[in-house]
Amino acid sequence: MPKSLFAFFTLAVLVPFASAAPGAVRCGKLLDVRVGRVLADQLIVFDPNGAITAVGPASSTALSGITPVDLSAATCLPGLIDVHTHLTGDPNSSGYQGLGISVPREAITGAKNARLTLRAGFTTVRNVGASSYTDVALRDGINAGDIEGPRMLVSGPPLGITGGHCDENLLPFEFHFKADGVADGPWPARAKVRETIKYGADVIKICASGGVLSKGDQPGTPQYTFEEMEAIAEEAHKLGRKVAAHAHGTQSIKDAIQAGIDSIEHSSLIDDEGIALAKKRGTYLVFDIYNDDFILQEGAKAGMLPESIEKEKKIGRLQRENFRRAWEAGVKMAFGTDAGVYPHGDNARQFAKMVEWGMKPVDAVQAATIKAADLIGWSEKVGAIETGHFADIIAVAGDPMSDVRVLESVKFVMKGGTIVRNDLGVR
Numbered sequence: 251m252p253k254s255l256f257a258f259f260t261l262a263v264l265v266p267f268a269s270a271a272p273g274a275v276r277c278g279k280l281l282d283v284r285v286g287r288v289l290a291d292q293l294i295v296f297d298p299n300g301a302i303t304a305v306g307p308a309s310s311t312a313l314s315g316i317t318p319v320d321l322s323a324a325t326c327l328p329g330l331i332d333v334h335t336h337l338t339g340d341p342n343s344s345g346y347q348g349l350g351i352s353v354p355r356e357a358i359t360g361a362k363n364a365r366l367t368l369r370a371g372f373t374t375v376r377n378v379g380a381s382s383y384t385d386v387a388l389r390d391g392i393n394a395g396d397i398e399g400p401r402m403l404v405s406g407p408p409l410g411i412t413g414g415h416c417d418e419n420l421l422p423f424e425f426h427f428k429a430d431g432v433a434d435g436p437w438p439a440r441a442k443v444r445e446t447i448k449y450g451a452d453v454i455k456i457c458a459s460g461g462v463l464s465k466g467d468q469p470g471t472p473q474y475t476f477e478e479m480e481a482i483a484e485e486a487h488k489l490g491r492k493v494a495a496h497a498h499g500t501q502s503i504k505d506a507i508q509a510g511i512d513s514i515e516h517s518s519l520i521d522d523e524g525i526a527l528a529k530k531r532g533t534y535l536v537f538d539i540y541n542d543d544f545i546l547q548e549g550a551k552a553g554m555l556p557e558s559i560e561k562e563k564k565i566g567r568l569q570r571e572n573f574r575r576a577w578e579a580g581v582k583m584a585f586g587t588d589a590g591v592y593p594h595g596d597n598a599r600q601f602a603k604m605v606e607w608g609m610k611p612v613d614a615v616q617a618a619t620i621k622a623a624d625l626i627g628w629s630e631k632v633g634a635i636e637t638g639h640f641a642d643i644i645a646v647a648g649d650p651m652s653d654v655r656v657l658e659s660v661k662f663v664m665k666g667g668t669i670v671r672n673d674l675g676v677r
């Protein structure tokens with residue numbers, strides 16, 4: 251093969267997946283998520299480490315010999331962030347069929363879902379709950395470049411009370427089985443925080459109230475006490491970790507906020523007092539308001555227990571109404587979907603729900619970018635296209651500010667300067 255032809259083939263094969271670093275992207279439109287404004291004809295330049303070194307109008311931003319990836323027909327946004335995923339779980343791991351899935355198999359499932367999630371435009375996730383540290387292995391495998399996936403913050407096993415939402419309640423007594431994260435009482439709970447951090451947790455996840463997909467409890471019922479949550483929050487913060495609390499119940503939400511928990515997951519039955527407390531303390535609320543549709547339509551087929559479907563029927567609509575009330579009251583909100591309860595890769599379907607229930611498209615996008623980055627403590631590196639941030643860039647064909655659904659079909663994904671999806675065929 252002539253040398254020039256060989257070079258051509260090498261390039262043609264390598265370009266879609268190879269690191270483009272150092273490099274640049276030229277965007278026909280760029281959504282500045284911080285101010286909610288669309289800028290025309292912008293250039294984003296990044297260094298060999300995949301960090302952004304310059305952003306500005308294409309006419310006045312220096313390129314020094316780099317040919318930019320041409321996204322001049324598209325709208326660019328920062329890579330999206332989902333702060334509530336379960337990458338190592340699929341919908342069919344709920345109910346009794348989940349008992350037959352081994353830990354190594356869950357890890358493999360995680361590798362599949364990490365790729366789906368990244369290719370859907372979510373370049374960062376906070377994974378809140380996985381058994382036996384499969385999420386730690388997944389994060390480390392992605393960071394090492396062994397598999398494709400988003401940047402991950404992981405919790406390891408979620409902490410909870412005996413028989414609670416974060417325990418495994420499907421097996422009878424003679425199996426003597428309890429989930430990895432079960433810890434009762436303030437000191438055992440502190441010890442469990444230390445243990446999960448020892449084995450690699452970036453964030454602590456707890457179950458403050460009952461849940462939908464657990465057997466034998468109710469979403470509104472408190473589980474961890476205020477004293478237990480106060481101990482967990484203090485221990486985690488001392489060790490430099492934030493705490494996310496699963497809490498559907500009215501009282502549990504308030505107890506968790508007052509105990510110093512950083513984010514309330516689900517938040518379904520929050521009342522006015524809870525909303526006022528969240529606002530006063532600056533606590534983030536994470537409302538997973540898309541998956542209700544999936545649970546009611548597909549849950550039974552996916553193996554969810556009949557009692558779970560009944561519980562969802564009772565709280566699904568209330569959760570959406572309370573999302574609207576909390577948003578109108580001005581509480582901080584981050585985008586989290588509970589992916590794993592519904593199929594991974596459909597994360598962006600929640601944007602339309604958020605708009606349907608009171609947000610403007612820009613608010614919903616901010617919840618999945620700058621707000622989510624703030625909650626996870628990564629504001630300096632993800633959630634915005636700015637100097638010093640990772641070149642995590644996605645592109646869509648339409649205008650997400652007039653139709654947020656275009657985010658459901660992301661055409662281009664770049665993570666840290668490397669193209670991972672290129673449906674536009676750009677170079």
Ligand SMILES: [Zn+2]
Nearest residue numbers: 334336379588
């Ligand atoms: Zn969850």
